[in-house]
Amino acid sequence: MISLEHVTKVYKNGVVAVDDVSVDVEKGEFVFIVGPSGSGKSTIVRLLLKEEEATKGQIFVAGKNLAKLTPWKVPYLRRNIGTVFQDFKLLSDKTVFDNVGFALEVIGKPKHVIDQRVPEILELVGLGDKINGYPDELSGGEQQRVSLARACVNRPLVLLADEPTGNLDPTTSVDIMRLLDRVNRIGTTVVMATHDQAIVDAMRRRVIELDAGRVVRDQSRGVYS
């Protein structure tokens, strides 16, 4: 599903964020990318979304060679990738329903699809009763669940989560992880960048550890360190 072959990313200011990384992720896998700040976790997420281009090496996502993907095809790649971030990225002037529906609306899905899928996915993440609320009225964990609902509403093949529990307390984080696990069990490939040791240790999934842009460990059913 995801394949990195000797990928190096050097930013314009000369910083080497990712250094000769080769990783394969199978369809339906759940992978943690761990490592200290600046180890290259977020850069890998950005590379997979083609927000950044690899300086060297090849990246394949959902069968597409990202280097050969023309700019106008990038949106179609992203429709196969759901994303969740530490800061939720919700629009405060839209209701919960509209925040999730927005993701379908801007890719041209008809209204009846939105009206059907949005309540469905919000029910799934446990926010069926907050559907007309605004993000500011929700707790951090609830906001992240809205964000997760938005990432999944278009049924992506891959879910990228960049520090999804970074702003949440441990109990709330566990709720989010349960949801990510559930998303993974219905066949979605999940890649989660994190430095939340407790979560990684509790989940016992594949762990790829980065340090200064290099893979220093790739272990199935691993722990944080």
Place this chain on the structure above:
Amino acid sequence: MARRVEYYFREVTVGLRRNGLVAFAAISTTFIALLLFGLALLISRQVNLMIAATTGNVEVAVYLSDPVQQSTVENLTGKLEELPAVASVDYETKEEACARFKELFQNQRALVENVDCSALPASLRVKLDDPEQYDQVAAVLEGQPGIDRIVDQSRFLDRLFAVTRVFRVGVLLVSFVMLISAAILIANTVRMGLFARRKEIGIMKLVGATNWRIRIPFLVEGIVESLIGAAAAILFLFGLKVAFINPLYGTIQFMPWVTNADVVAVIPWLVVAGAVVAILAGLVGMRRFLDV
């Protein structure tokens, strides 16, 4: 399709309301620019009408000194007709001049009553194939007896047209500068709109909205601004035409003036100019902002 139209409509109205003041500046600058552009076009039209109406009638008038000798008339007519540039020579007697004067000023009774017809000179009306060849006529008549004065009407018209041309070019230049200002202001509203909604745009890109899906509301916003300006300019042009041209109808005989149809003919130009300026400004305004 209806859903898509509804989406764009909503995005555009939200955008216009959000930066109302800048939108107003863009609209009013577009209005002034397009008004001047329309004025320049109408002035051109007026000049062309005047040229078309007068060129066929342009004559050189050779006024003869009193009393007119028949031999002088024959002598001068003969000399003029030998010239290749001369199309025709007509002798206008004092009586004919008087009749023409009365017809020309029939609306101004006081003038007709107070002018003594015997004061009007007889003349030779020389029509030229090419009005530029006046010098030949002047050379032949040089030093001939019995001539009071030679008037080349094309000289006078040339000067009139030269003045209007300069005026037209001036108005065009000003409208061009105003169009550039309008473009900059529209680009600015587009950019402010993009900035105000950068978070939304970031999410749209993330979930896979195509670039045009993101761009079109902003482009349409600019086009709407410029079309509102164009509509105001068109109304104002009609107003100007009614206020200043309508009273001129019939005041000068045989002189055509721009009509409502001419103003209508200018409308597509203004609309196209407004739309093109808005699209270019929009594309410039959103450049850089929308790289994937």
